[in-house]
Amino acid sequence: MPVQIEKLIKNERSEKITNVFQSIYKKKPDFFVRVPGRVNLIGEHIDYCGYGVCPMALDQDIFLAVGTAGEGKKLRLHNVDRKFEDFECELDDNIEISLENGPPKWYQYFLCGIKGILETLPKDQLQNLPSICVVVSGTVPQSAGLSSSSALVSAAALAAAHSLKLQLPKEELANLCARCERYIGTQGGGMDQAIAFLAKEGCAKYIEFEPLRSTEVILPTGAVFVIAHSLTNLNKAATGDFNCRVVECRLAAQIIAHKNSLDWTKIKRLGDLQKLLGLNLDEMLALTGECLKTTPYTKQDIIQELNTTSSLVDTVSLTPNTRDIEKFKLYQRALHVFNEAKRVKQFYETCKNAAGGEDTLLTLGTLMSQSHESLRDLYECSHPQLDKLVEISKSFTLGTRLTGAGWGGCTVSLVAPENVQKFIDSIKENFFKPLGVTEGFEFIVFTTTPKSGACIYVHNE
Incomplete structure (x- = not known):
């Protein structure tokens, strides 16, 4: 199924981005693209190992105004947030994304999506490309574990596909974006891109891979999720931490494969190894x-x-950025992956069979808390600020965990409705106030419900 096309409902944000677009490019946008950020409820650092995850889309998003011109074969980018510089380049299949020291530039994420689409085109079509002009507006907190970078890559790919009149199914777009984001150097697994395109309002998704498929997860009545920012950030592409965990899992799979008389050079993921061995998760834990x-x-x-x-x-x-690492913890990483995969299945089954009530919420909260403990102790991707947030959250939540890659970013907490305001007030007083934060709370602590996935908007005229 292709991405949905809807009539644009005008609001302050769409009016602003339209006015900015017209002032720069001297014409109206042809269409608009919205791609949401996401929060992963459970299933961290296991998508790239081949295991299912349980995210939901957020209200926060990347929103683009896009127009084409018949000449020039150029990509022109402008961000409404003026701390991000303008960018322009030739639009062809030779787009280079050269990474230097430090974090990637914002427009390089956009280039990943453009490059991914151009690589699907036949050579003759590459000769007749229009220019693509874009204004970008983003409300997803950056480097917060809420998928701002993947949302930008996915929005770029969708904008390019629609500009070039390519109607690709959502699953194909999600897979393409998961592949092309690796041009930025991050060896991700596809969860962020999948929920960006496949999300449905009102439900989370249980997402499985190869083939990519998603199942609705109806969250039980009385389940409120609150996101809180630790005020520490990690750009995954700027350090080797994330990719180190990817290769540790890969090496664990390869050594287990070798010890079980399999060709280790053909094994990349723990999930693939499990399928080849024909074992269940408990048996894989024993084998580890x-x-x-x-x-x-x-x-x-x-x-x-x-x-x-x-x-x-x-x-x-x-x-390339893990070849100089001197020590690898393989047992601990594999232990986390197999146990986290079990927790995701338990979370999904609990929601699927939920009769409602306190017992269901307690089970989900316990799974989330166990997930954080594993990420902190076995996967070692938490951060003192995250751990402090988790500790403070215990008084008013059923369960709290880091969400996203970790090493900073956000926590997600499961909270009973009657405790939501008490919880928010508690972390304002006990976490944010000691850090000197007294305003702007709507951007760093907020409740969330499942939103819809990527969409193209056209003028309502």
Whole structure:
């Protein structure tokens, strides 16, 4: 099914972006694109291992005004937030995304989506491209674990596809965006892009991969989710932390595969390994204990375990920004992945079979709390500010966990309706006030309900 096209309902934001577009490009936008951010309720750091996750789309989004011109073959970008510089480049299949020291530029995420679409075009169509002019407006907090970067990549791809009259199914767009975001250097797994395109208002989604498929998750009555920002940020593409976890999981899968007489060079993910072995998650947990040592592995340890060469490990297992890492914790990472995959299934089944009431909410909250403990202790991707938020949240929530990659960003809490305001007041007083924050709370602590996925809007004329 292609992305939905709707008539634009005018509001202050759409009027502002239209006026900015007209002042720069001297014409009205042809259409608009909206792609939401997301919060992952449970299932962290397991999508790139091949396991299902449970996110929902947010009200916060990336919103684009887009127009085409018949000449020039250029991409022109402008952001309504003037801290982001304008950008212009030739529109062709030779778009380069060269990463230097420090975090990527905002427009390089946009280029990922454009490049992904252009690579699907036949050569003859590349000769007749129009210019694409874009104004960007974003309300997803940046580097907060709410998928601002993936939303921007996905919005760019959707804008390019619609400008070039490509009608791609949502699943194909999601898969394409998951692949092309890797041009920025992040080895993600596809959850962010999938929920961006497949989200449905009123429900979360249980998303599984290869093939990409989604199932509605109707959240039980009385489940309110509150997002709180730790006021610490991590740009995944700016450090090797995220990619280190990806390769640790890959190396764990490869060593277990080798010890079970499989060709380790063909194994990339723990989920693929499980399918090949034909075992359930509990059996995989037992196998992890048998095959992996609990102490860290050096690169030389890994070479010896796999009976291979440093060169082959560099090529098959590692990424350019993980080749200099000296220690890898494989047992702990695999343990988290298999247990987190179990928690996602329990979360989904609990919602599916929910009779409502306090017991259901307690079960979901407990799973979320267990998830955070695992991310903190086994995956080591939390942060002192996140842990402090989780601790403060215990008085008024049923469960709290970090959401997104971690190392900063946001927590998501399950809260009973009668405790929502008490909880928000508590973290304002006990977390934000000691940090000197006295205003702007609507951007750093807010309730959320499941919103719809990507949409194209056209003028209502």
